[in-house]
Amino acid sequence: MKHTDFADMPASVIAARVTAGSLDPVQAVAASFATSREKKSGKDGLNLVLWSDEKLATADASVLKETMGPRGEGGSLAGVPVAVKDNIATLGLPTTCASRILAGYVSPFEATAVTRLRAAGAIVVAKTNMDEFAMGSSTENSAYGPARNPHDLRRVTGGSSGGSAGAVAAGIVPIALGSETGGSVRQPASFCGIVGVKPTYGRVSRYGLVAFASSLDHIGVMARNVDDAALAMQAIAGLDQRDSTSADVPVAPYCEEFVSIATTPSPLEGLTVGVPAEYFPEMLDPGIRALCDRALDALRSLGAKIRKVALPHTSLAIPVYYIIAPAEASSNLARFDGVRYGRRESGTASLREMFGDTRSQGFGPEVTRRILLGTYVLSAGYYDAYYRKAQSVRTLIAGDFARVFAGGVDVLFTPTTPSTAFSIGQITDPYEMYMSDIFTATANLAGVPAMSIPIGRESGLPVGGQLIAGHFAEAAMFRVAYALEAALGGQAHQ
Numbered sequence: 001m002k003h004t005d006f007a008d009m010p011a012s013v014i015a016a017r018v019t020a021g022s023l024d025p026v027q028a029v030a031a032s033f034a035t036s037r038e039k040k041s042g043k044d045g046l047n048l049v050l051w052s053d054e055k056l057a058t059a060d061a062s063v064l065k066e067t068m069g070p071r072g073e074g075g076s077l078a079g080v081p082v083a084v085k086d087n088i089a090t091l092g093l094p095t096t097c098a099s100r101i102l103a104g105y106v107s108p109f110e111a112t113a114v115t116r117l118r119a120a121g122a123i124v125v126a127k128t129n130m131d132e133f134a135m136g137s138s139t140e141n142s143a144y145g146p147a148r149n150p151h152d153l154r155r156v157t158g159g160s161s162g163g164s165a166g167a168v169a170a171g172i173v174p175i176a177l178g179s180e181t182g183g184s185v186r187q188p189a190s191f192c193g194i195v196g197v198k199p200t201y202g203r204v205s206r207y208g209l210v211a212f213a214s215s216l217d218h219i220g221v222m223a224r225n226v227d228d229a230a231l232a233m234q235a236i237a238g239l240d241q242r243d244s245t246s247a248d249v250p251v252a253p254y255c256e257e258f259v260s261i262a263t264t265p266s267p268l269e270g271l272t273v274g275v276p277a278e279y280f281p282e283m284l285d286p287g288i289r290a291l292c293d294r295a296l297d298a299l300r301s302l303g304a305k306i307r308k309v310a311l312p313h314t315s316l317a318i319p320v321y322y323i324i325a326p327a328e329a330s331s332n333l334a335r336f337d338g339v340r341y342g343r344r345e346s347g348t349a350s351l352r353e354m355f356g357d358t359r360s361q362g363f364g365p366e367v368t369r370r371i372l373l374g375t376y377v378l379s380a381g382y383y384d385a386y387y388r389k390a391q392s393v394r395t396l397i398a399g400d401f402a403r404v405f406a407g408g409v410d411v412l413f414t415p416t417t418p419s420t421a422f423s424i425g426q427i428t429d430p431y432e433m434y435m436s437d438i439f440t441a442t443a444n445l446a447g448v449p450a451m452s453i454p455i456g457r458e459s460g461l462p463v464g465g466q467l468i469a470g471h472f473a474e475a476a477m478f479r480v481a482y483a484l485e486a487a488l489g490g491q492a493h494q
Contacts, residue, residue: 001027035170035172082173082175083124085179114177136433139159151192158189161184161196175228186416202245202249204219207246234253271476279414284418299484338362398445421462451467467481
């Protein structure tokens with residue numbers, strides 16, 4: 001079998017063949033590295049992969065092969081190559097958050113999500129590029145240079161999980177882990193034409209995820225289709241005693257429902273899809289609006305009822321996000337001072353100068369901007385005026401979602417982003433860059449699950465449609481996504 005045969009092979013097929021003994025997991029790993037080299041995914045090409053070790057990944061695949069036993073029991077992701085965003089701790093590969101301040105840092109422990117992927121049989125083959133400390137919407141803020149979109153090398157992949165999204169879109173891996181505080185899984189998934197899932201806050205353990213904004217941080221999954229995304233989410237979700245915010249809520253067998261969906265004439269009969277007017281403003285790109293209308297028509301044809309709803313506090317999401325997130329970041333990033341982790345500037349006269357020089361030399365401009373902003377809004381005299389008020393408005397935003405879902409709406413449908421992937425270097429105004437997350441940040445503030453799936457192309461570039469569900473209603477969200485993906489078929493990528 002040629003390595004190019006793996007580029008479009010779903011993770012579920014790879015796992016099934018490895019489990020059946022008809023595919024060697026070492027061969028799957030070798031194919032992933034061959035595709036990575038062919039696509040030039042490193043610093044001289046797409047710049048999607050920061051760190052990889054073929055010998056280590058091959059050794060892991062060999063161990064899996066030896067321990068599977070004669071019947072081939074290898075787990076739900078047996079032999080599946082996966083990539084991991086560089087802010088999620090892994091054993092054996094660096095975890096640098098794409099920052100100079102953590103250059104060369106290798107974590108002594110591993111994130112629960114990665115451990116659970118390995119337990120399901122997956123093989124970690126790469127750590128992927130990202131905006132420094134996950135602060136950005138384009139993966140242009142990486143200390144190692146911008147990631148490039150496989151669909152058009154002149155354009156961004158989106159951010160901050162742009163390396164993971166690009167690695168999936170380029171066929172290097174079928175599944176990757178990313179992280180979100182305001183849309184950093186869904187936005188790059190939309191830009192790269194793949195599926196991106198952000199679970200309910202607490203559904204997936206944050207243990208081992210380098211903290212950015214603790215009340216907004218989520219680990220999410222990226223895949224080329226809904227089935228693989230559900231498979232990966234099922235593997236990593238669930239209670240973790242090492243994360244005090246992890247929720248003790250049963251994880252539904254997401255993929256089992258897909259069989260009945262595929263064989264039912266009207267699989268969404270009795271289900272209501274809400275369409276919030278605030279996500280379809282007059283200035284929305286006409287091409288994106290037309291693709292959303294086509295997706296809504298497909299949902300109607302599947303038996304779903306479409307209902308217009310209101311989320312009146314949506315316009316406040318970006319201002320609220322950019323008060324809460326920097327405030328929490330300024331606190332979380334205080335630990336990077338040259339003493340505990342990574343880089344330390346030498347030749348300074350005092351401890352205070354060492355702190356200052358290490359942080360000023362180690363952090364990039366976007367991280368510095370957010371630390372300064374966060375420190376300001378938390379300072380004496382401004383805490384009530386900014387941070388406390390932002391938390392109050394956040395409660396109103398969460399209340400909008402709770403009211404809609406309590407009113408009989410099962411899922412919401414919106415565009416994922418207001419535009420397609422923009423050119424590298426095109427946006428230099430930070431506020432304009434922040435607005436690219438305008439349709440995604442509300443789900444993080446409310447803590448509800450959301451996902452992006454491909455719904456078509458505008459001027460040759462991928463466009464994503466977003467599904468949002470109530471707390472811990474991932475099963476309903478996956479059900480609608482799977483049915484919509486099947487109904488759109490090849491149109492989702494045209």
